[in-house]
Amino acid sequence: MKKFLLPIVFLIVHVSCKPQVEIIDKPIIFDEIRKELTLEYLEDHYGLVQDAPTIDPKMIVLHWTAIPTFEGSFDAFKNVKLPSWRPDLENASALNVSSQFLIDQDGTIYRLMPETTMARHVIGLNHTAIGVENVGGTEGKALTDAQLKSNIALVKYLTDKYNIDYLIGHYEYTKFENHPLWLEKDDGYRTSKTDPGEDFMQKIRQATENLNFKENP
Numbered sequence: 001m002k003k004f005l006l007p008i009v010f011l012i013v014h015v016s017c018k019p020q021v022e023i024i025d026k027p028i029i030f031d032e033i034r035k036e037l038t039l040e041y042l043e044d045h046y047g048l049v050q051d052a053p054t055i056d057p058k059m060i061v062l063h064w065t066a067i068p069t070f071e072g073s074f075d076a077f078k079n080v081k082l083p084s085w086r087p088d089l090e091n092a093s094a095l096n097v098s099s100q101f102l103i104d105q106d107g108t109i110y111r112l113m114p115e116t117t118m119a120r121h122v123i124g125l126n127h128t129a130i131g132v133e134n135v136g137g138t139e140g141k142a143l144t145d146a147q148l149k150s151n152i153a154l155v156k157y158l159t160d161k162y163n164i165d166y167l168i169g170h171y172e173y174t175k176f177e178n179h180p181l182w183l184e185k186d187d188g189y190r191t192s193k194t195d196p197g198e199d200f201m202q203k204i205r206q207a208t209e210n211l212n213f214k215e216n217p
């Protein structure tokens with residue numbers, strides 16, 4: 001009887017070490033038009049001519065939406081084309097912004113699109129970056145501890161699944177301008193970002209130290 005016990009103990013330990021994360025699928029619209037706009041974006045901005053709008057994930061970029069509610073945040077990503085109040089981005093492409101994940105203030109993780117489909121969330125790096133948006137970042141709606149925990153769990157889950165080298169906050173993206181991963185062709189296309197806050201990133205980095213991400217350039 002005893003000889004059966006050891007494998008069972010190993011099995012339990014092994015299973016409990018796997019990153020456990022609950023993800024709810026809540027897809028945004030990804031129709032033929034969004035697919036075509038994404039393929040166009042990949043070619044125009046990165047010189048990548050592809051049949052499918054897929055990415056090779058080597059990076060995770062964390063964000064806040066600067067919108068206080070889940071519904072408002074989801075609606076900002078849902079539609080295929082950029083709304084008319086974003087003329088700053090419209091010149092670069094009509095493709096709406098989005099991200100693969102959106103985390104609500106209570107820590108619930110929603111997957112808005114397949115993990116390896118390109119989302120428009122970070123200039124220069126969309127071809128390789130998985131985006132994680134967090135509801136909040138506005139006056140009176142700071143990111144929460146529940147979101148912090150969920151971001152850590154999601155980062156572990158994604159790092160377990162893909163060869164992720166870098167974990168960055170959106171405000172750090174321009175550090176990659178001379179890096180081989182940076183493919184943006186338009187030198188005039190830049191935005192200034194502060195999300196998801198330095199304090200939030202510091203806490204995430206502390207909690208994911210053992211994942212050994214590469215240093216930012």
Ligand SMILES: [Zn+2]
Nearest residue numbers: 063064170195
């Ligand atoms: Zn952002």
